[in-house]
Amino acid sequence: MTLPRIAIDAMGGDEGVRVMIEGAALARRRHDRFNFLLVGDETRIKAALEDHPNLRGASEILHTDGVISGEDKPSQALRRAKGTSMGRAIAAVKAGDAGAAVSSGNTGALMAIAKLTLRTMPGIDRPALAALLPTLGDNDVVMLDLGANTECDSRNLVQFAIMGAAYARVATGREQPRLRLLNIGTEEIKGTELLRDAAATLKAAAGDLAMSFDGFTEADKVCRGDVDVVVTDGFSGNIALKAVEGTARFVGDLLRRSFSSSLRSKIGFLISRPATELLKHHLDPNNHNGAVFLGLNGIVVKSHGSANAAGVANAVAVTARLLEENVTERITADLARVGEASLRMPGNQEERA
Template sequence: MSLPRIAVDAMGGDEGVRVMVEGAALARRRHDRFKFLLVGDEERIKSALDAHPNLRAASEILHSTDVVAGDEKPTQALRRAKTTSMGMAINAVKQGDAGAAVSAGNTGALMAMSKLALRTMPGIDRPALSAIMPTLGDNDVVMLDLGANTECDARNLVQFAIMGAAYARIITGRDNPRVRLLNIGSEDNKGTEDLQLASAQLKEAAASLAMSFDGYVEADKINRGEVDVVVTDGFSGNIALKGIEGTARFVADLLRRSFASSLRSKFGFLVSRPATELLKHHLDPNNHNGAVFLGLNGVVVKSHGSASAIGVANAVAVTARLLENDLTKRIAADLDRLGGSHLGRTAKAAE
């Protein structure tokens, strides 16, 4: 079976070419049917490929020395979309030269370039940024939006739920992922008018879609393993995500400080080291790397800028799974199944 190749912005991220190429090489060991288009400085990429003959044999290089800076404004980056490694990787998807693009570069620029080049799918008003997070259950949780749209109405939230459920079916393997709206309480009368309207629409539509919807989830339940998809606006989602990440770092640093506080504590660390290593692995963002821009006419995945080669490999692996399972067609099929009847109302329209 011939699969579309993955365009990798080799210049993005904190460490650039070396880590991006090494990550792609690791990912190809798991998805050896895929080929790659490595976009960036040809000389540096060729040098990095010397250590990875398995990737070199499956890759082409698209030369570019122009890089989007980490602090560059999206409007500035858009002017150089045709010459930067990030813009050229996205354009490869637009032109059909690649099925998906992966970048560890500037998030705002990546979103702006992706929206301009690929446009949103029919039936989707705004793309959403979605990521995977660990839980205490046997499932990871998909969360969206995480910052692409700071203000969302009920229509946007319903669309996010449809996209998130399609994504979760691929990632979690659940036929009917459990979808919830993030809210300040679980009662039906809690939250804004848009949240309440979105909840009513999703309850009505869930029978037509492959999802289980039962209202709201509070922020302290996101990682309990009781839900597969958490839907919210980008403002609340970004705050919740950073709060979760900050708490994870706080717990890890607190444990480290406690174990170093005395000789007795150091001995306790040696005894409990297998458990602490498991905790470290579970909380390591590299093991859950790869945020997806859902709702575009093409797959674009954002890797953490500080990701290690293992993190980049996981982002590329996520991309490969989405291509193998044709995420865009799945979302389109769900939108068609719903027929748009539940996608047209907002809180203002309902008044």
């Protein structure tokens, strides 16, 4: 039986080919149900593969000369896409040569190339960037949009909710995910008109969509553990995500500084080491790496540009699970279930035009 393949943009990210290959090799040891298409400079990929025979035997190399840099604007990336590792990795998904693509490269460029190459699914106006965030509960929370769309109308938010709920069923195993819209308060009267319009539609359609719509939540409650999906526009979502990441770094740095400030604190660190290691695991972004562009006719996963090998492996694991659980087909089924008519929102930009 031919195993499904995941295309890896080996040239993307801040850490270069070595980390991408090392991460793919680690993922292969954990998930041997997938092969890989390694896209990029063949000479550099082969050199990196020398240390990873397990990956070498499960991979094919697709040589490209071009690389999308972190400074490339989306418009520049689109013009150069065909000859780059990022562009060819996504093109492999469209051609059926790979089931999904993973890149640690430029987010804006990845979004633009993926959208132009794969197009959005029927019933979806815009793709959204979704990621799993750790919580105080026994579940991760799916949050979207995290930056793909800085401006959204109520129709977009409803579509994001449908996609986020489908992802949450895969990620958390909860058949009726608890979903809330990010707002400045939890009361029904809070927020903008488009948020209230989206809330009204989701409340009416929640039964058809097999989700539990719980109204609004605030940014300080996202990681509390009592919600499975948080939906927002990309502008607010990106700010919220960076605030969470910044807080995690602050807490980690503060702990390191505190435990090294005196001999007594160093002894305290040794005593509390099991607890601090658990905290470190939860705060390390590499353990939660891998954001997916939902709403495309294919799976594209964004790995953090500064991810280490463990982070890349985690992004590949996210990709593998999305493929195995057929998340794209699940979204299609949910869209069909709710029906196009119920998604025609009063705030729809096309209706206002």
